[in-house]
Amino acid sequence: MRSSAANTKTNWWKYGVIYQIYPRSFMDSNRDGVGDLQGVIEKMDYLNDGTKNSLGVDALWLSPIFPSPMADFGYDVADYCDIDPLFGNLATFDRLVAEAHRRNMKVILDYVPNHTSDRHPWFIESRSDRKNPRRDWYIWRDAKPDGSLPNNWGSAFGGPAWEWDERTGQYYLHSFLKEQPELNWRNADMKAAMLDVLRFWMERGVDGFRMDVVGMLLKDPQLRDNPISKENPGPAHPNNLYYRQQHIHDQDLDEVHAIIREIRAVLDEYPERCGIGELWYALPRWIRYYGIHGDELQLPFNFRLMNQPWNARAIRQSVDELEEALPEFAWPNYVLSNHDAQRLVSRVGEKQARVAAMLLLTLRGTPTLYYGEELGMENAVIAADQMQDPQGLRLGTDQSRDYGRTPMQWTDGPFSGFSTIKPWLPLTQNYREKNVAAENSDPASMLNLFRTLIHFRKEHPVLQSGSYLPVDGESEDCFVFERIGDDEVYLVALNFSNKETSVHLPDGLTGQILVSTYLDGSLLLIRDDLKLRNDEGVILKVANNTAARQDE
Ligand code: NOJ
DSSP: OOOOOOOOSSOHHHHSOEEEEOGGGTOOSSSSSSOOHHHHHHTHHHHOOSSTTSOOOOEEEEOOOSSOOOTTTTSSOSOTTSOOTTTOOHHHHHHHHHHHHHTTOEEEEEEOOSBOOTTSHHHHHHTTOTTSTTGGGBOEEOOOTTSOOSSOOBOTTSSBSEEEETTTTEEEEOSSOTTSOBBOTTOHHHHHHHHHHHHHHHHTTOOEEEETTGGGSOOOTTOOOOOBOSSOOOOOOGGGTGGGBOOSSSSOOTTHHHHHHHHHHHHTTSTTOEEEEOOOOOHHHHGGGGOTTSOSOSEEOOOHHHHSOSSHHHHHHHHHHHHHHSOTTOOOEEESOOTTSOOHHHHHOHHHHHHHHHHHHHSSSEEEEETTGGGTOOOOOOOGGGOOOHHHHHHOGGGOSGGGOOOOOOOSSGGGGTOSSOOSSOOOTTTTTSSHHHHHTOTTSHHHHHHHHHHHHHHOHHHHHSEEEEEOOSOTTEEEEEEEOSSOEEEEEEEOSSSOEEEEOSTTOEEEEEEETTOSOOOOEEESEEEEOTTOEEEEEESSOHHHHHHO
16 A cells, blocks of 8 residues: 655646547637637636536646648647647637636647657758758668668558658658658757757646657667567568567667656756656556656556456556556556547447546546547547548558547537538547537436546545555455545445446445446445446445554
8 A cells, every 4th residue: 555645736747637639629610620729728618617517627638739741640740839720829829728727727738759740840951961960850871781771670650660861862760650750869959959849838838748659769879670579470561560579779768768857857947847758668667757766757658557458357457566566756647548549438338438437537646538538439430531540541440540539529410519511530420429418418427427526536635645555355346446545535346347246345344335437326325245236336435444444
């Protein structure tokens, strides 16, 4: 069991709920079929109007909104210090920050430090001439003497990670699309320019950054070949290069931590700014991104719940392993879906998605929600000729991320109230039932469950900052844990199965159910055995706390 710091007004990133907005798909205010910043402003009361009528989230993370040719939908940045006209302009952005802050919400931007767009002026200069001062801002290499590629590295979107530049007779590196050339973080001028980008946005009031593939910033200086993975040797198809390799030379280098410490030092030039990292590594490597002395990222994204089989044992094990591994200063966090993943409901089913919501919002650690998760939005059905995502177009339709990026479902009206014209991606099949308007008027809807849980977490700070203690409930279908504060204890019991089950409570424990995922208000008094309906999760206020029980 781990104790935690008391809840305070500081460290908002520990105690708040983060909400990811994929701006293209949230709200289209100017009727071009693509969402924009004005649309986000118009819908801000939905997110947090200071009352329980709103969702009640505390921070907005906007996926990239910078000028971009959109080869990878904004993860190919052509100017780090402006807004793409598709989304608005700097004045709209300033209003967005002011409106968010007025509602006590923080704003988190997506910082894309590993690569730019090939249309970024830096790259245009870099590729213009081998002698250009910005040549070294990117990673250029000669072909091998036999004319072949500099090494065996693959692009995550298929094919080799090297693109030949005819004019200057060298290859440049791109771990994603060839339109996303890799920046060279070993170049001091480039690094200084990228650190200034952080300052530019913090001066405008930005509270934090989600940092794209931040473990990839440094590459092996000798560019050695990656070994082929024993677990996933895969066919030697060019589209499979990346996934058959062990990425020991192109990412997660020990040296990258020095860069991340520098990034953190820049964040620390301003009060209460937060660094969040996109990092997919195994626990012992991943944990290092907090920094040995807590001097790197406050929140390396923890995606482990997304990769587990959905059963009580695996989920508990994942939480326990994290809790055991974290040093005292490191704060946990949990994510159930995002713009690179399939929709939660499509992964675990509608009923279990309610259990998942309770899990996410009662664990010790910052929850991040993905827009539409609170409605139970499902994966869309998208015909091959309507696919947009470069990953799906290159690696196969089953790899497309479009399914989980479809327009937010506001109403059951035309285009779900997202736009008045055909949106850039089709709507999901269930938008007529799963939308904000319909779910507002259904007291037991998924939206009302999320609202209830978010506000419950806010009103019961033990759920934010209390310690975590797993409980052996003697039911293999249930994950049971306590959240323990100085004066209060809550017990959370989650039934991962579609059968009724009974959980044996710790000896002598009595308590009252305050929330059920069924939202049917059965405020039962419980002693010894807790009966859970199929796919039910409950939060119980423990009448006699752990210490008192031990004394009994
Ligand atoms: C990770 C982002 O989440 C993903 O959407 C993007 O395609 C790659 N990084 C490349 O930036």
